[in-house]
Amino acid sequence: MTVATPSNVQKVSDPDAFKLRGGSFTLLVLQLIDLKDPNFFHWLLDKISQAPNFYRHAPVVLDLEGLADLGPFNFAELARRLRQHQLVPVGVQNGTEEQNQGAINAGLSVFPMWRAAKPIEAPPTPEEPPEKAAQEPAPTPAEPGHAEASGSKVVLEPIRSGRQVYAQHGDLVVLATVSAGAELLADGHIHVYGTLRGRALAGVEGDTSARIFCRSLQAELVSIAGHWLVREDMDDHLIGRSVQIYLNGDLLVIEPTN
């Protein structure tokens, strides 16, 4: 792109003060349906309070498609109220010409016409399958814009009795020992490089291809996609061995890896 340079400014080929790069972000889209609803902000607050960390200072694009009949309205005021709720409106889409102009006047940008594929929900507080209530604080939701990032977790320190660690949307890797009475949960695989004395539940959201790997099997219970074995049902010759555990049909298989 050629930019006409004012003649009194020294022409510099490459500015050092900044760099302009392209970047792509996933943004929240707030689809406005009825702005006049007196409970609009009440509901919004309700929604936000379900996952405050997820929404705090999240950039949002306002989808105006549903407001085509409304005509121009006070964007500045709307933006101010959204900021009060700690949302950061950055632009609009699907507005009428007049609305777009109003948005620009209010300091918002106009995004191209586009429809969000599906309503975005805040990361759900893990829908707990049996005995999986998150005891430790629910995993901090990924930053908006990286909602699809892997939820894998690596734990370096020993996991003591009574502690529960959940790798939502990912694998759980533990480099230390897992005590009896501790519980590991993962939507994906579980790897334990110490001794596994507690419980390990892989594929808790139903992934039947999830596996459990451990260096020394002394687990109280292992489970994959809801199929479990308790210690008493494990073959004694497997105890203390390095194993992998996987699901073969409905059958949980424990197989030595050495």
Place this chain on the structure above:
Amino acid sequence: MSKVIVMTSGKGGVGKTTTSASFAAGLALQGHKTVVIDFDVGLRNLDLLMGCERRVVFDFINVINGDARLKQALIKDKRVDNLWILPTSQTRDKDALKKPGVEKVLDTLRQEFDYIICDSPAGIEKGALMALYFADEAVIVTNPEISSVRDSDRILGVLASRSRRAELDMEPVKEHLLLTRYDPKRVERGEMLTVEDVLEILAIPLLGVIPENESVLRASNLGAPVILDTESSAGQAYYDAVSRFLGETLEHRFITPERKGLFQRLLRRTA
């Protein structure tokens, strides 16, 4: 009629879980269908003492939360007929004990069991309150030691004011004293309170005196209630206590130091 019995003490480490395990096994041994519930959420030990920790899949909290059915969580004891264990969760805390949930589980158990033993956690907070709230009878586990007696006194006050029976103005919870870790020799030397001292302070009927005995530690490490060790003084004392609970009149044993005969002393010396 089904009865809910809480094993409580206020103080920790006095033998509530040991007593729960043996008492439940004792009731079952005498032909009563019995279930013992671990209320010590987050510090579960009952399953270890009962030797069923390798069979736990679901627990009390799963049942309260509706994540599992009661039948899935109940574990049948392998040694004693009529005996079932309802283990608790190690990863949750006492807040998981919701009163309506606990009540529902107990109501369901009442339909099937003669006795429901509630193994209370130490303290007078939520876990202990939930364990005693629905009780019909209470076994107060006390050591012959002043701080234990004081805590027992406190828990008796809680039973009389904050149990369901107290709140609904029903007949009060029936109280029994079980003196555990009683060492007659140390009592004789004045290092421990006597049975009479404790009874004078607490003023509730004495169900039994369990002597301090190495068999208790051995049993808990083996994962078998000490009452099953019929050779041991502690096991016999528990059996007596259960029989008294069921209405028998038995004399208290193991309260005075064993007087060894000359022959036994000589034998010990040469051994």
